[in-house]
Amino acid sequence: MSLSSNFRLNIAGLDCTKVAKIDSFTVKQRLAGETLDKAHYQVGAIQTAPANLLEFPNLRIELATVSAESWRTWFRSFVIDGNSSAMNEKTGTLSFLAPNLSTVLATISFQNLGIFRLEDAPPDASAEITRVVAELYCERMEPDSSGTRLKSLDRRRTRA
Numbered sequence: 001m002s003l004s005s006n007f008r009l010n011i012a013g014l015d016c017t018k019v020a021k022i023d024s025f026t027v028k029q030r031l032a033g034e035t036l037d038k039a040h041y042q043v044g045a046i047q048t049a050p051a052n053l054l055e056f057p058n059l060r061i062e063l064a065t066v067s068a069e070s071w072r073t074w075f076r077s078f079v080i081d082g083n084s085s086a087m088n089e090k091t092g093t094l095s096f097l098a099p100n101l102s103t104v105l106a107t108i109s110f111q112n113l114g115i116f117r118l119e120d121a122p123p124d125a126s127a128e129i130t131r132v133v134a135e136l137y138c139e140r141m142e143p144d145s146s147g148t149r150l151k152s153l154d155r156r157r158t159r160a
Contacts, residue, residue: 005020006096006097006098006099006101007022007094007095007096007097008093008094008095008097008104009022009061009092009093009094009095010092010093010095011090011091011092011110011113012090012091012092013070013074013090014070014071014074014090014092015067015068015069015070015071016063016067016092017067018063018064018066018067019061019062019063019067020062020063020064020129020131021061021062022059022060022061022062022094023059023060023061023062025056025057025058025059026057027054027055027056027057027141028054028055028057029053029054029055030053030054030055056137056138056139056140056141057138058116058135058136058137058138059110059113059135059136059137059138060133060134060135061133061134061135061136062121062131062132062133062134063131063132063134064129064130064131064132065120065129065130065131065132066129068118068132071115071118071132071134072118074090074115075115075118075134078114078115079115079116079118084114086112088114089112089113089114089139090113090114091109091110091111091112091113092109092110092113093107093108093109093110094107094108094110095107106143106144107143107144108141108142108143108144109141109142109143109144110138110140110141111138111139111140111141111142112138112139112140113136113137113138113139114136114137115134115135115136116135116136116137117133117134117135118132118133118134118135119132119133120132120133121133
């Protein structure tokens with residue numbers, strides 16, 4: 001039996017102890033020559049995908065408001081104050097746990113995480129805990145399953 005709460009998120013410098021939910025995400029692979037939306041490349045760049053281009057989705061994370069202060073501090077610095085260079089991006093891991101909540105089944109490492117949205121979650125009448133929703137981009141992921149490091153997934157976003 002696997003529960004949706006059988007995970008552990010760690011992001012350097014952030015309080016992840018009260019993370020309640022991480023929306024599902026899918027890494028997509030485009031084939032060589034496949035047509036891309038113009039948003040994938042700067043104006044004037046190629047309009048077809050290079051071989052094996054990987055696309056990483058944004059991460060949507062829901063956490064209790066009581067643990068959101070470190071997230072708010074990063075958001076203010078990264079978004080409001082404009083400290084959004086690569087050296088201000090973060091690293092992290094998402095570990096999937098067995099039902100005993102201690103055995104790690106698989107881990108995904110995140111590199112080059114950047115926050116771009118932080119807001120209060122819509123109120124839930126059935127929940128006693130108020131929540132905050134954070135959205136992050138991720139430029140690189142490395143899956144690791146059963147202690148065997150799998151091939152790194154890498155995608156560098158074009159920076160303005």
